[in-house]
Amino acid sequence: MQVTRELFDEVMVPNYAPSAIIPVRGQGSRVWDQNDKEYIDFAGGIAVNCLGHCHPALVQALTEQGQKLWHLSNVMTNEPALRLAKKLTELTFADKIYFANSGAEANEAALKLARRWALDVHGQHKSQIISFTKSFHGRTFFTVTVGGQAAYSDGFGPKPGDIAHADYNDLASVEALISDNTCAVMLEPLQGEGGIISPDADFIKGVRALCDKHNALMIFDEVQTGVGRTGAMYAYQDLGVTPDILTSAKALGGGFPIGAMLTTTEIAKHLKVGTHGSTYGGNPLACAVAEAVLNVVGDRDVLAGVTEREQLFRNGLERINAKYNVFAEIRGKGLLLGAALNDTYKGQAKALLNAAAEQGLMCLIAGADVVRFTPSLVIPLQDIEQGLVRFEQAVAHLVKG
Numbered sequence: 001m002q003v004t005r006e007l008f009d010e011v012m013v014p015n016y017a018p019s020a021i022i023p024v025r026g027q028g029s030r031v032w033d034q035n036d037k038e039y040i041d042f043a044g045g046i047a048v049n050c051l052g053h054c055h056p057a058l059v060q061a062l063t064e065q066g067q068k069l070w071h072l073s074n075v076m077t078n079e080p081a082l083r084l085a086k087k088l089t090e091l092t093f094a095d096k097i098y099f100a101n102s103g104a105e106a107n108e109a110a111l112k113l114a115r116r117w118a119l120d121v122h123g124q125h126k127s128q129i130i131s132f133t134k135s136f137h138g139r140t141f142f143t144v145t146v147g148g149q150a151a152y153s154d155g156f157g158p159k160p161g162d163i164a165h166a167d168y169n170d171l172a173s174v175e176a177l178i179s180d181n182t183c184a185v186m187l188e189p190l191q192g193e194g195g196i197i198s199p200d201a202d203f204i205k206g207v208r209a210l211c212d213k214h215n216a217l218m219i220f221d222e223v224q225t226g227v228g229r230t231g232a233m234y235a236y237q238d239l240g241v242t243p244d245i246l247t248s249a250k251a252l253g254g255g256f257p258i259g260a261m262l263t264t265t266e267i268a269k270h271l272k273v274g275t276h277g278s279t280y281g282g283n284p285l286a287c288a289v290a291e292a293v294l295n296v297v298g299d300r301d302v303l304a305g306v307t308e309r310e311q312l313f314r315n316g317l318e319r320i321n322a323k324y325n326v327f328a329e330i331r332g333k334g335l336l337l338g339a340a341l342n343d344t345y346k347g348q349a350k351a352l353l354n355a356a357a358e359q360g361l362m363c364l365i366a367g368a369d370v371v372r373f374t375p376s377l378v379i380p381l382q383d384i385e386q387g388l389v390r391f392e393q394a395v396a397h398l399v400k401g
């Protein structure tokens, strides 16, 4: 059967509007479509393919596990899940891990754990969740309501309650909401979907202090920032602040679906037997791949390489901007970068993305005004250079109109 873009409209629920490009294979940071047109991949899915496409270590982990055992259920323990959990505890502050299948599910678990902890330890009054405008935490009804864009949670009937939104990088707005009734503050240590917004160091430390003062848990959603994306294994490690609960997904599986919630023994103990669960959470295939991801990304050279690549991107984008004057700012950290369009080109991020695709370059947007780059953490340096040449051609097209 010939698969076409038209078939999407025929057989798919219309909640996405994919482009006409139909990629069929990838290798490293190059992807080819049905017509054998080649693309350089500055998107990596959406910050998912942290080691590019078909990385040999991941292919090996997947095929080896695929010959052994695919699925067991949580009625049994399994080797890959416990190996991965052990590894995550070694790499982070956490003592205990819960496995899910996506970022939203990891966040759902984090929020339910926080609510249960507050109920057990402090009582019913302590249920308020504070998060931030423009934040994104997933699409389950709880996580999307905690997320900072009402447009995503409106229109589905009554929402989960006692959720309030402060403004990112505005400590006073948190102070105005927080009280001893606050159960948890959830935030991204660098807002991704919201437009690549870095946190001020004082803000993050201030939120931690407010959480401590009011006995509220601090939950870091590291679904997009985690696993090397910002140049540290997890972004919190560069911020001088330790959360109580951390969630990871996207890059954790390098393209294989997995999510994880990380926390301390003291907090974890409130998710007692039977309080929460998932059929696929801890799936052996997913965990085997994720362990291989952590082995590769955990290499000092790979993390140092992220910072080196960030500089190449920044230099290249600044050079393009010096010539065409389209960006107000290049922002973000590591390989989670945003080129924010200036007033003249406001609202044209999607047009620029389309122009880039035309030139054989995959990138992303983060809102209407920001072009986002989240390539493989090990993207070859010459692919960055060549991709930026294509991006410059796209910018030139945009400027010409």
Ligand SMILES: *Cc1c(COP(=O)(O)O)cnc(C)c1O
Pocket: 101, 102, 103, 104, 105, 107, 136, 137, 138, 139, 188, 192, 193, 221, 222, 223, 224, 225, 249, 250
């Ligand atoms: C992508 C993302 C999510 C949602 O992850 P899914 O796997 O799509 O459920 C949650 N939080 C952040 C910060 C994300 O970037």
